[in-house]
Amino acid sequence: MSTSDTALADSSASTSLAAKLLRLVMEIYFVVAMSLTGVQLFLEYQDEKDRLVNEVNHIIDTFEPILAQGFWNLDELQLHSTMHGMLTNNYILGVKLEEVDHQRLMAFGTVKSKTGETIVVDEGGDREFDPSSQTAFSTIYEFKREVKYQSQTDNGRASDKEKKEAEIVGHVLVYSSSGVVLKRASYTFLITVVNAAIKTFFLWVIFYIILSKLVAR
16 A cells, blocks of 8 residues: 555544544533523523513502402492403403402403313403414413402501401402413523524534544644
8 A cells, every 4th residue: 555545544534533523522512502501491481480470460469459449349340441451461361350259250361261271251252262372382371369458447547457357359360371481581592592503513613623633643
C-alpha cells in the first residue's frame, strides 16, 4: 500500500472515529437537554397555572360583595350584570351562580352541569361543549366559593358578633381551563424551545471541531 493510500485510510478512520464520538456525545447531551427542557417547561406551566389561580381568586374576592348583595336582595338584574362583568376577563370561560341548596340560578359561558358534564350556556340556552374550541387535551378548571352576606346594623357597621355570623346566601362557580394556561405560556414555551435548539446546534459545531482536531493528532 502506498503512502498516499495509508494517509487516506488514516484520514478516513479519523473522520469515522470523530463522527462516532460526536454522535455519542450529542446523544448524551440531547437526552440531558431534553430532560432539562421538559422540566423547565413543566415548571413554567405550573407557574402560569398558579398565576391563573391567583387571578381568578382575586376576581372572585372583588365581585363577592356585589354578588352577596344581589343574592340577599334577590336582584337577578344585579346578579346578571355582575356575572357578565366577571366574564370580561379573557381567562374566565364561564360563571355559574347557585342558590344555597346548589340549584342553578343562572349561568353563562362554559360551565359544568349538575351531572359534571361540560356545557355551554348562552342566550339560546344550554348546549353541548365543543372540545375543538379548546386546546387539545384541555382540562376545565372549576373554582367554587360560598357567597356570604354580612348583615349590618342601622349605622352601617356590623358588630363583632354579627361579623362571625355572616350568612351563606349562594355560591359562585368560575371556570377556566388548561388551554388558557397553555395559551398564556405559549410565548415562553417557544422562547425556551428555540433557545435549547440554538444551544444544541452551536454545541454540535463546537464538539465536531474539537473532536476532529483531537482525533487527527
